[in-house]
Amino acid sequence: MLSTLSVLIASFALSAPAEDNTPPPGFKALFNGKDLTNWKANPHWSATNGVLLFDGKGESLVTDKDYGDFEMYVDWKILPKGDSGIYLRGKPQVQIWDDPVGSGGLYNNKKGPSKPLVVADKPVGQWNTFHIIMKGDRVTVDLNGKRVVEDTPLENWPDYKDPLPAKGTIELQNHGNPLEFKNVYVKEL
Numbered sequence: 524m525l526s527t528l529s530v531l532i533a534s535f536a537l538s539a540p541a542e543d544n545t546p547p548p549g550f551k552a553l554f555n556g557k558d559l560t561n562w563k564a565n566p567h568w569s570a571t572n573g574v575l576l577f578d579g580k581g582e583s584l585v586t587d588k589d590y591g592d593f594e595m596y597v598d599w600k601i602l603p604k605g606d607s608g609i610y611l612r613g614k615p616q617v618q619i620w621d622d623p624v625g626s627g628g629l630y631n632n633k634k635g636p637s638k639p640l641v642v643a644d645k646p647v648g649q650w651n652t653f654h655i656i657m658k659g660d661r662v663t664v665d666l667n668g669k670r671v672v673e674d675t676p677l678e679n680w681p682d683y684k685d686p687l688p689a690k691g692t693i694e695l696q697n698h699g700n701p702l703e704f705k706n707v708y709v710k711e712l
Contacts, residue, residue, distance in 0.1 A: 550708040575704040589690040592712040595655040606698035611657045612691030627664045627671035631680035639671035660687040
């Protein structure tokens, strides 16, 4: 027979958050919390205390592998007036920014929806979590557990007349503002 204390301990263990940069079952950590393994070298990005840090200068951080259909989780944090995004298959972008429109929209879409369905951002300076599904040319995005993009085609910026590539890199993009990422997980579909 389990004691009340045993039940409480087991209950807490089930509800405790996973350790940062430890992928859930079936996912691979694109960021291991220690270094830039899985990414092309970039002097403006570093790993510090389990967080990917961007110093506000230089280019996007790009995976060293191409991805087709995938599911992804990523935590991000920006400063006031921050402007960033996640490129899927090397194409922009699932938007991250300090803007009343909210993050998560497909910023470069011209024909289809580009804005998020709802504003789900936490206040600037707090961690946010994307759950992104890229399947075919369609993207679904949840931000902090709320659906902000529903099965929407990602348009092929800047070559709108051409179809979206079947594979490409995942990129952590920036517009010259310091920012942070952690818990970057991917599962190929």
